[in-house]
Amino acid sequence: MNGGIGRAGLVGMMLAALVGCGGGASGDSDGSAKAKAKAGVGARTTAAASESPVASASQDRLSSDVLQSRWWTWAASEPEATNPVADEDGRECGRNQPKDVWFLAGTFGTRAERTCTVPGGVPLAFPLVNLVADPADCAEFMSAAEGSAVLDGEETDAETSRGETISVDGVAGNPVTGTGERFTATGCGLWVQLPPLRSGKHTLEIRGRSQDFSVAVDYALTVESA
Structure with missing residues (x-):
């Protein structure tokens, strides 16, 4: 679910969520849940430097396991009514954003x-497109995973995470993991x-797909002056 685990369990124990969010999770040794959602680790724009929409300041990237742990925790931090993955028009995009990075979400399989x-x-x-599950499920999911991100008309590069151990916290009743418990x-x-993007208006088109799950989100972004 570029996602996230699932609508209150991305897929019954399969959950789907955006920006890429897709994920599933296991709360303990006796049970597991899977989810697909639209949100690796690094990407760069292909635009020429003189025309780049990105600011010149360099930023250290988050490691893949840290990025995924933090993104899934963010996506699971709100109930459905205010959840950024379930958000239809962007009014919830600022919910619980950390100060050092701005997360964007996918959907639960809709546009x-x-x-x-x-x-x-x-x-x-x-x-x-993304998933939280077990190693075997991730291997199957990633065998068919594909997607693209187009920023201001220029496609960016995405990195692939085929499976890393992450920790996720959520609030009770959230539609991404369906649980308020911490799990690995x-x-x-x-x-x-x-x-960081340059101040002003930007467009971002996010597309992701794996197996029978797909994500499509068009963002109209306004970046404030630093």
């Missing part, structure tokens, strides 16, 4: 058009990290 204001000087991170599982997916 969305979102308008979002982003603070200046902050890097962006999101999945094209395997995270995988196609991920993009962008350095």
